Amino acid sequence: MSQWSFRESPFLIAGPCVAEAGDVLPRTAEALAGLAVKLGIPLCFKASFDKANRARLAGARGPGIEYGLEALAAVKRATGLPVLTDIHEVGQAAAAAQVVDVLQIPAFLCRQTDLLVAAGRTGRPVNVKKGQWMAPEAMAGAVEKVRSAGSAEVALTERGTFLGYGDLVVDMRSFQRMSEAASVPVIYDATHSVQQPGMGSGGTSGGQREAIPPLLRAAAAAGADGFFIETHPDPARAVSDAATQWPLDQMYELMAPVLDIWARARGVESARR
Numbered sequence: 001m002s003q004w005s006f007r008e009s010p011f012l013i014a015g016p017c018v019a020e021a022g023d024v025l026p027r028t029a030e031a032l033a034g035l036a037v038k039l040g041i042p043l044c045f046k047a048s049f050d051k052a053n054r055a056r057l058a059g060a061r062g063p064g065i066e067y068g069l070e071a072l073a074a075v076k077r078a079t080g081l082p083v084l085t086d087i088h089e090v091g092q093a094a095a096a097a098q099v100v101d102v103l104q105i106p107a108f109l110c111r112q113t114d115l116l117v118a119a120g121r122t123g124r125p126v127n128v129k130k131g132q133w134m135a136p137e138a139m140a141g142a143v144e145k146v147r148s149a150g151s152a153e154v155a156l157t158e159r160g161t162f163l164g165y166g167d168l169v170v171d172m173r174s175f176q177r178m179s180e181a182a183s184v185p186v187i188y189d190a191t192h193s194v195q196q197p198g199m200g201s202g203g204t205s206g207g208q209r210e211a212i213p214p215l216l217r218a219a220a221a222a223g224a225d226g227f228f229i230e231t232h233p234d235p236a237r238a239v240s241d242a243a244t245q246w247p248l249d250q251m252y253e254l255m256a257p258v259l260d261i262w263a264r265a266r267g268v269e270s271a272r273r
Helices: 024-039 065-079 091-099 115-119 136-149 174-182 207-221 248-266
Strands: 011-016 043-046 083-086 103-105 124-127 154-158 184-191 226-232
Touching: 011 024, 011 124, 024 043, 024 065, 024 226, 024 248, 043 065, 043 184, 065 083, 065 091, 083 207, 091 115, 115 124, 115 136, 124 136, 136 154, 136 174, 154 174, 174 184, 184 207, 207 226, 207 248, 226 248
Parallel strands: 011 043, 011 226, 043 083, 083 103, 103 124, 124 154, 154 184, 184 226
Antiparallel strands: none
16 A cells, blocks of 8 residues: 555655666655754655656666666665655656656657556556646546546646747646546655756756745645755765756745645645645
8 A cells, every 4th residue: 555645635746767776765754854854844755766758868878677666765764764766657656656656758759658557557656657748638538548547636736838949938827727637636846847948068967956945835825735856965065956946955945934834824723734
């Protein structure tokens, strides 16, 4: 039985972009476990064992499924946090589900029927990221595919829509529109939505990290049920997405006002339990 439910809102999914070697994962997980207690909200630790959609062949992809799942299992043992990772191929679903509590479908793969069905067949909760070209209502089809295979717990994540070739824009109407169309919780991915694909050095993604706080607050008011933030002890040294990962030591200052806005927008006393 999974330790995670998308129904307990608000919640936070957070962790480094990639399952890096060394002490990055344990350091980050320990800090996030403390953050969950301090904020009083459910927190799911995330890290990817592979980033299969790199812009360049030489782009850092991650350690692979074997090391990545071992590292995530170690996080669970050490902290008790539930864990999430992406899958990119049908054959990865069952193996990942043996370790992680939540499977995630990357935005570029959100219409891949076989992958969605394989994720659903595991029975694990599944988070599907909205494709950068998809209308909010069109994501109902992805939810249907996952549910048809057996997963009752499904969420959708807004991570921005392409504006031209090197920028993303977040339509704050998407949270309500996706929720109504698919009848699932909707998450706001604050760090990927400020990326500037292909605008970094050497063809990597650039980004506008400074836009993360106001967009998070807007999403909290607009109807997001949960939040997704990639965070790192030293973002400048991160293996992937260095331009947009949020500094780990600033996570509380980032999230505390977001949760207060979330609560006020819903007319409740506090989002922090």
